[in-house]
Amino acid sequence: MIDENKVSQLVKDVLSEMNLSDVKLPAPRKQLGVFDTMEEALDAVNKAYTQFRKYNKEQRENIISEIRKLTHAEAETMAKLAVEDTKMGNVYHKILKHHLVADKTPGTEDLDTRAMSGDGGLTLVEMAPYGIIGAITPSTNPSCTVICNSIGMLAGGNAVVFNPHPHAKRISAYAVDLVNRAVLAAGGPENVVVTVANPTMDTSKMMVNHPSVKLLVATGGPGVVKMLLSSGKKAIGAGAGNPPVIVDETADIRKAAKDIIDGCTFDNNLPCIAEKEVFALKEVADELIHNMQKHGAYLLTPAQAKKLEDVVLVWTENKKGERVRTINKDWVGRDAKKIIAQLGIDVPEDMRCIICETDFSHPFVQTELMMPILPIVRVNNFDEAVEMAVKAEHGNRHTAHLHSKNVDHMTQYAKAIETTIFVKNAPSYAGIGFNAEGWTTFTIAGPTGEGITSPRSFTRLRRCVLSDALYII
Numbered sequence: 001m002i003d004e005n006k007v008s009q010l011v012k013d014v015l016s017e018m019n020l021s022d023v024k025l026p027a028p029r030k031q032l033g034v035f036d037t038m039e040e041a042l043d044a045v046n047k048a049y050t051q052f053r054k055y056n057k058e059q060r061e062n063i064i065s066e067i068r069k070l071t072h073a074e075a076e077t078m079a080k081l082a083v084e085d086t087k088m089g090n091v092y093h094k095i096l097k098h099h100l101v102a103d104k105t106p107g108t109e110d111l112d113t114r115a116m117s118g119d120g121g122l123t124l125v126e127m128a129p130y131g132i133i134g135a136i137t138p139s140t141n142p143s144c145t146v147i148c149n150s151i152g153m154l155a156g157g158n159a160v161v162f163n164p165h166p167h168a169k170r171i172s173a174y175a176v177d178l179v180n181r182a183v184l185a186a187g188g189p190e191n192v193v194v195t196v197a198n199p200t201m202d203t204s205k206m207m208v209n210h211p212s213v214k215l216l217v218a219t220g221g222p223g224v225v226k227m228l229l230s231s232g233k234k235a236i237g238a239g240a241g242n243p244p245v246i247v248d249e250t251a252d253i254r255k256a257a258k259d260i261i262d263g264c265t266f267d268n269n270l271p272c273i274a275e276k277e278v279f280a281l282k283e284v285a286d287e288l289i290h291n292m293q294k295h296g297a298y299l300l301t302p303a304q305a306k307k308l309e310d311v312v313l314v315w316t317e318n319k320k321g322e323r324v325r326t327i328n329k330d331w332v333g334r335d336a337k338k339i340i341a342q343l344g345i346d347v348p349e350d351m352r353c354i355i356c357e358t359d360f361s362h363p364f365v366q367t368e369l370m371m372p373i374l375p376i377v378r379v380n381n382f383d384e385a386v387e388m389a390v391k392a393e394h395g396n397r398h399t400a401h402l403h404s405k406n407v408d409h410m411t412q413y414a415k416a417i418e419t420t421i422f423v424k425n426a427p428s429y430a431g432i433g434f435n436a437e438g439w440t441t442f443t444i445a446g447p448t449g450e451g452i453t454s455p456r457s458f459t460r461l462r463r464c465v466l467s468d469a470l471y472i473i
């Protein structure tokens, strides 16, 4: 297993010698696996799958190892293109994310067979492919999701058609092309992974309803997950989060402050697992805020926080005709310095996170902003913190964080919040295996229960029974 600290250092060394604006994007060319229409894409993936289904595990593993190699080699290019294409995120952090995907997305080793033997013979339960998977991917981690899904889905023996977010179509097409180049380099068939150059709601509908697509996988907000789950097909839904962080009186406050700011600012808060609001026990709140300021956080006054609301939130009408406040998408995933400049505030060069004290009902607490803005709510005791964290998570059952040394608090919070990921005493990205144990994924399927998806999530179980034989004892 590759040591992430070494990878992280390597990337820093390369970056220190390189100006990111020097990273050359490839000249436009015909990309492999990228089609003008969804009909063509579906036709091509169906043809490719008839060949790919004959591939054994070793051949699939060879393909995956080429995907890993190319992802490492082209991480800088993809990180830069993702930021250019979506206008969101941080190039350096996106480079790290690509290396993480290349190193820690599981391959065919994740698949196993259950065997039951006895007087009646031998029964096997095997993890088999679904066939063709239709996958919808987000704008927040576009190429990482395409590559991570491709590794997992191909490992499971499937082929994939992607309908990516329209705002990330260039970088998503780049990633599909990369996967195809890797498949060809390993001697595999072209088009086991395909997409369309211009994804729309219509191409999505066609993909979802096509009879050859046997499994649907959605990574995105609540709209897309709801749409897939009502499609009538088997679907895996990886939806929105709003991860709360609790800091109690037993925590190492200096470390908690740094970990929270590191996690909250990673890729400008785009990851769905990133810290979105903090509940700090009143005994430690001042010390926590003080230490956050030492790690690049800028504390707004209440008046400045009020002004910020008008920048990053907009009034819209919901389906019931009520006026509601939602995020201003122009500021999603943008640098903290660019956001704060809207308030006319001069900040130090190393400033990377905007913090403010709010009450529980504040929209910064209740809304998944996906910006490096962190509201902090003072609470009287741990019970109150847990009650608020559970409410702020809105039943997404996605991710929660705790800084504490009290195992009873860990247990109490985990039982109450029931999230798929629960990180203690680390930045949020530890939850997807970055500088922590465990594999990675960019599709965290809370609503449908697959959790931290891996190749086995993209397989169906098949039973093979042999009567009265091969029980060899």
Ligand code: NAD
Residues within 6 Å of the ligand: 136, 137, 138, 139, 140, 141, 163, 164, 165, 166, 201, 204, 219, 220, 221, 222, 223, 224, 227, 238, 239, 240, 241, 271, 272, 368, 442, 443, 444, 445, 446
């Ligand atoms: P988004 O929901 O706007 O888009 C996600 C994808 O769904 C896109 O491809 C989009 O075109 C499509 N889509 C959206 N609504 C649709 C509908 N009604 N019908 C068909 N397709 C539809 O999300 P985004 O802004 O790209 O990503 C951010 C959201 O995704 C956040 O809520 C974040 O928490 C979530 N997310 C979750 C995970 C996870 O693993 N659980 C990972 C990344 C992002």
